[in-house]
Amino acid sequence: MLTIGLYNTYDTKKLHEAHIRAIARAAPVAYAFNFHLALIGFPFNEDDPKIIAENVASTTTIGEGGRYLLELSKSNKFHILEFPRRGFPPQFGISIATTSSPSSEKSISALKVAEDALRGKSFFLIIGLGRHGLPKEILKMSRYHLDITDGKGVSLETCTAIGIIPAKIRTLMEALKWRGQLRKLYPRL
Template sequence: MLTIALYNTYDVKKLHEAHIRAIARAAPVAYAFGFHLALVGFPFEKDDPKVVAEEVASTTTIGEGGKYLLELSNANKFHLMDFPRKGFPPQFGIPIATTSKPSREKFITTEEAARMALEGRSLLLIIGLGRHGLPKDVLKISKYHLDITDGMGVSLETCTAIGIIPVKLRTLMEALKWKRRLKK
């Protein structure tokens, strides 16, 4: 299972248009590339993913009016999580913080992440919403840090990262599959 996790670093008490836009933009990407979508620490009144999907879909024109968020929800690929206290739920797999400033000890390349996915390991790719990226405690509890620019340290705008991370990971997974086939 591959999951894009949007980590709320905006307002934790009130839902804003920025929250809705990020969800609406991430849903078609997750759907198109076979990812689950998880929201971490979003201030929704209900904690039912289906209710939240319907609520968000009713307020956006992005992603064909929320169609892809509803598709994810109907396929049980849309999840809501509280902020982690000691770690992320293990059913989502290996927590990987996406950051332009990875620690040397936790840094992995996108190719290494693609190899893990091809081995059948579940990956939780955590993307921070907002100007400050992921909080230090999330970087600390994440097993790995992924700089999608593979060490160049280029900071990407949130929606750019939401698009690039799954696309690059899936592309490398396909390339590795082809490489394996050619060796046979």
């Protein structure tokens, strides 16, 4: 299982348009690349993902009017989480903080994530909303750090990261599957 986790670094008391847009933009990406979508620390008055999906979908035109968020919800791939106290729920897999400044001892490549995902490991890719990225405690709490720009340290805008992280990992997974099939057909490669 692969999950995009959107970590709320905006207002924790009141839901804003920025929250809604981030959710509406992430849902089609999660749907298209077969990821789950988890919202972490969002200020909802409700905790039922299906009701939240319906409410968000009714207020946006993004993602075909919230259609993909509703699809994720129907297939139990939309999740609502509190801010973590001691760690992320284990059912989402290994936590990976996405950052342009990974620590050397926690750094993992997108290729390694793709290889391990093909072997059945689950990963929870946490993306911070807003200009400050993820808080230090989340970087510390996460088992790995992923710089999706392959060590270039390029800081990406939130919605760009939401799109590129799942696309790159899924593309690498497809390339690895394709390479494996070629090796079966042409063992001398």
